[in-house]
Amino acid sequence: MSYNFDSFNPAQRAAVEYCDGPSLVIAGAGSGKTRVLTHKIAYLMSECGLQPWEILALTFTNKAAREMKERIDGIVGGDGAKHLWMGTFHSIFLRILRAEHEAIGFSANFTIYDTADSKSLLKTITKEMGLDDKTYKQSDVLGRISNAKNRLVSADDYVNSPEYFKADSQSRKPAIGSIYKRYANRCRQADAMDFDDILLYTFYLFEKNEDIRRKYVERFRYVLVDEYQDTNYAQHRIVYQLTKERQRLCVVGDDAQSIYSFRGANIDNILTFNKLYEGAQTFKLEQNYRSTQMIVNAANSLICKNRGQIQKNVFSENDPGERIKVSEAYSDVEEGQIVIRQIEHLRRAENAEYSDFAILYRTNAQSRVFEEALRKSGMPYKIYGGLSFYQRKEIKDIIAYFRMIVNPNDEEAFKRIINYPARGIGNTTLQKIIDCANNNSTSLWNVICNPEVYSLGLSNATMARVNVFRELIEKYMSIAATENAEEVGRGIVVDSGIYADVHSSSDAEDLVRQENVDELVSGLSDFVQSRLEEDNNNVTITDYLSEVSLLSDLDSDKGGDEHKITLMTIHSAKGLEFPTVFVVGLEENLFPSQMACESMREMEEERRLFYVAITRAERHCFLSYAKSRYRYGKMEFGNPSRFLSDIAPEYLDRRSTVKSSFGRSADVELPWKRKTNVYNDEPEFMRSNNAYSRPAAPSRTVSMPNISGGVSSFTPKVQNTDAFTPVTGIRRVSKVTDANVTNASAKSPEASASIAVGKHIEHQRFGIGVVEKIEGTGDQMKATINFNNLGKKQLLLKFARFKVID
DNA sequence: CCGATACGCATTTTT
DNA sequence: TGCGTATCGG
Numbered sequence: 001m002s003y004n005f006d007s008f009n010p011a012q013r014a015a016v017e018y019c020d021g022p023s024l025v026i027a028g029a030g031s032g033k034t035r036v037l038t039h040k041i042a043y044l045m046s047e048c049g050l051q052p053w054e055i056l057a058l059t060f061t062n063k064a065a066r067e068m069k070e071r072i073d074g075i076v077g078g079d080g081a082k083h084l085w086m087g088t089f090h091s092i093f094l095r096i097l098r099a100e101h102e103a104i105g106f107s108a109n110f111t112i113y114d115t116a117d118s119k120s121l122l123k124t125i126t127k128e129m130g131l132d133d134k135t136y137k138q139s140d141v142l143g144r145i146s147n148a149k150n151r152l153v154s155a156d157d158y159v160n161s162p163e164y165f166k167a168d169s170q171s172r173k174p175a176i177g178s179i180y181k182r183y184a185n186r187c188r189q190a191d192a193m194d195f196d197d198i199l200l201y202t203f204y205l206f207e208k209n210e211d212i213r214r215k216y217v218e219r220f221r222y223v224l225v226d227e228y229q230d231t232n233y234a235q236h237r238i239v240y241q242l243t244k245e246r247q248r249l250c251v252v253g254d255d256a257q258s259i260y261s262f263r264g265a266n267i268d269n270i271l272t273f274n275k276l277y278e279g280a281q282t283f284k285l286e287q288n289y290r291s292t293q294m295i296v297n298a299a300n301s302l303i304c305k306n307r308g309q310i311q312k313n314v315f316s317e318n319d320p321g322e323r324i325k326v327s328e329a330y331s332d333v334e335e336g337q338i339v340i341r342q343i344e345h346l347r348r349a350e351n352a353e354y355s356d357f358a359i360l361y362r363t364n365a366q367s368r369v370f371e372e373a374l375r376k377s378g379m380p381y382k383i384y385g386g387l388s389f390y391q392r393k394e395i396k397d398i399i400a401y402f403r404m405i406v407n408p409n410d411e412e413a414f415k416r417i418i419n420y421p422a423r424g425i426g427n428t429t430l431q432k433i434i435d436c437a438n439n440n441s442t443s444l445w446n447v448i449c450n451p452e453v454y455s456l457g458l459s460n461a462t463m464a465r466v467n468v469f470r471e472l473i474e475k476y477m478s479i480a481a482t483e484n485a486e487e488v489g490r491g492i493v494v495d496s497g498i499y500a501d502v503h504s505s506s507d508a509e510d511l512v513r514q515e516n517v518d519e520l521v522s523g524l525s526d527f528v529q530s531r532l533e534e535d536n537n538n539v540t541i542t543d544y545l546s547e548v549s550l551l552s553d554l555d556s557d558k559g560g561d562e563h564k565i566t567l568m569t570i571h572s573a574k575g576l577e578f579p580t581v582f583v584v585g586l587e588e589n590l591f592p593s594q595m596a597c598e599s600m601r602e603m604e605e606e607r608r609l610f611y612v613a614i615t616r617a618e619r620h621c622f623l624s625y626a627k628s629r630y631r632y633g634k635m636e637f638g639n640p641s642r643f644l645s646d647i648a649p650e651y652l653d654r655r656s657t658v659k660s661s662f663g664r665s666a667d668v669e670l671p672w673k674r675k676t677n678v679y680n681d682e683p684e685f686m687r688s689n690n691a692y693s694r695p696a697a698p699s700r701t702v703s704m705p706n707i708s709g710g711v712s713s714f715t716p717k718v719q720n721t722d723a724f725t726p727v728t729g730i731r732r733v734s735k736v737t738d739a740n741v742t743n744a745s746a747k748s749p750e751a752s753a754s755i756a757v758g759k760h761i762e763h764q765r766f767g768i769g770v771v772e773k774i775e776g777t778g779d780q781m782k783a784t785i786n787f788n789n790l791g792k793k794q795l796l797l798k799f800a801r802f803k804v805i806d
Numbered sequence: 807c808c809g810a811t812a813c814g815c816a817t818t819t820t821t
Numbered sequence: 822t823g824c825g826t827a828t829c830g831g
Binding site for chain 1: 807815817818820821
């Protein structure tokens with residue numbers, strides 16, 4: 001009956017066991033946080049009598065949610081985890097908003113605008129309002145709006161707020177309020193929400209509909225929040241709405257690893273948790289099981305330079321380990337070589353795998369040099385970051401068609417595809433449609449569906465072209481509810497002319513587009529397939545869209561990427577660990593970033609970022625900086641990062657540091673030492689975003705054409721197809737042609753016939769498992785399979801792709 | 807309406 | 822440097 005806590009330390013165990021009231025788990029880096037979280041959920045189910053659907057567990061990534069579910073199934077056995085309400089804030093609340101759409105005045109199929117859609121709409125709006133789009137840069141304006149929403153400030157609140165108006169006026173952007181107002185109206189008109197709206201509307205849904213709030217309070221008998229240090233105010237308040245009566249919640253996080261305040265995360269949520277939830281128990285997980293003592297100590301000595309943290313004592317009882325090595329390189333290229341030499345050395349000395357290494361940097365642009373160096377030396381690597389699959393133009397175009405079919409009022413989708421592929425509808429025509437829609441407070445789609453009502457004033461020829469488009473969309477709208485997503489998707493890709501368009505030429509660029517389109521279609525096919533296997537319902541394009549709208553960069557760990565060196569930004573490395581980590585580019589104005597030097601808040605966030613970087617390392621951690629590097633095509637000279645001197649010297653090995661042969665010596669007279677620490681922190685209510693650009697720091701750029709010639713010859717090709725070239729975003733290794741896709745979805749009647757309880761089968765996606773139960777007959781025949789890696793799943797044999805192996 | 811060329815401007819980004 | 826957008830000419 002009692003839970004097995006054998007392998008837990010006292011703090012971990014206490015954190016798992018305490019379920020009666022609010023609790024805050026401060027989980028130092030590498031302290032087994034995920035383990036506590038997953039076991040706590042298992043414990044709630046097995047020891048506290050909670051059903052999985054009575055538990056709400058909020059994470060920050062889809063990947064985290066997926067991995068935790070798998071681990072929970074592993075602990076509990078069976079497939080209970082799939083009934084948990086576990087997912088990102090956005091996906092969980094989107095689900096609730098769709099169910100309660102009437103209460104917020106949206107239709108059930110409202111669209112989610114991604115950042116590009118939002119910016120595009122803002123651009124349209126600034127133009128309409130006759131504002132200068134240099135003063136009202138879309139990214140700035142969107143940042144402001146986003147920030148307001150994250151603080152639960154609606155458009156109406158905003159225009160009525162003297163503070164916001166004053167701040168905007170001071171930065172000479174007094175119209176932001178009216179832009180926000182107009183933006184919000186347009187989103188509503190288009191039946192669309194942006195990412196931040198998901199939280200904003202959830203808050204208002206609960207705030208204004210007590211009955212609905214009660215319903216979910218009743219449902220969620222226990223609430224858990226992971227990465228609490230990265231929640232913003234809106235998320236924090238929503239959690240409070242759901243937990244204030246019962247107070248049964250557990251938040252887990254580490255204030256020292258808060259690195260997303262630029263996106264609105266508010267570290268105060270975790271720092272003041274005990275005030276909001278009085279009597280909350282605090283548990284500190286302080287033993288680090290990941291890293292050597294040296295690494296932990298070095299990280300501690302760094303992070304204690306920040307103020308205002310929760311007191312804790314992270315320690316390691318692992319090997320003492322070796323000091324952190326610091327290397328100085330003359331150039332960015334040499335820095336790459338240093339890293340490579342070190343990898344070669346450790347491969348020989350410790351028999352290390354390529355996958356044991358990670359190269360972490362502050363900005364994506366830094367990946368170039370390492371890519372080049374690794375390619376030259378023939379080492380396999382993979383790069384994370386860059387354009388995700390769903391951000392590619394050809395993919396966005398297709399998705400825009402899907403969006404139109406599901407919600408024809410979607411203005412951004414409309415703008416994107418009205419003339420793609422080209423059908424002779426230009427900007428003038430589009431502008432007329434938009435103006436007309438604005439004047440009549442309706443959607444673009446309504447305007448083209450009722451041209452006589454809204455007197456569009458288009459020529460007959462143009463109107464005819466518009467009608468072709470309208471009929472195309474209408475045709476698919478009418479079949480979207482009954483046909484499955486794959487049929488609809490294939491149909492639209494061909495019918496719209498996209499297929500012909502990407503096949504119109506065969507240069508390298510177009511080949512990539514073709515592959516992407518094929519990949520989307522095969523992804524669609526996979527999606528339909530896996531949904532069909534698990535239940536019998538029709539899988540529509542609406543289902544598909546609601547699945548992909550919150551999937552930004554599809555976690556590319558699909559396989560085939562083992563045995564490779566990992567290159568990524570420090571931000572994306574959060575939560576990961578590697579035996580050996582290289583933190584590169586430790587230079588002033590790069591890390592810490594130039595942008596962070598004005599405010600202490602941001603400087604401390606940079607320091608936490610460095611802390612995160614170091615604590616990714618299990619055994620070896622290497623730091624490096626280059627005295628010169630190419631930036632924006634120019635050679636720049638830099639100084640070593642102040643962070644290097646933030647680490648206590650007894651944990652560093654700076655032997656390899658060569659004294660500078662030109663310029664200033666690294667350890668003497670550093671520019672920031674002359675500065676007193678006066679930071680211009682913004683007023684509290686507009687903090688933590690990038691909405692206002694700061695005055696640029698004086699440039700120290702020096703042009704050095706002679707040197708630049710030599711170095712620029714390393715410049716990699718843009719489009720590369722050799723074997724080591726990583727593909728950013730997701731990749732499916734298999735090339736799936738039309739024919740293959742159809743074959744792949746074929747049923748396997750022979751397999752279904754020979755299946756029996758006790759037999760082993762190999763499923764195409766789920767791997768190997770044992771048949772535990774068979775029920776139903778004919779098309780309804782289902783089997784319960786216990787998969788080795790995934791636990792139990794019910795499959796509908798009619799659709800399942802597997803073979804019997806014994 | 808589309809292509810070519812010029813300009814300007816650059817963090818981090820789980821959603 | 823190199824990408825994304827703005828503008829002009831066909």
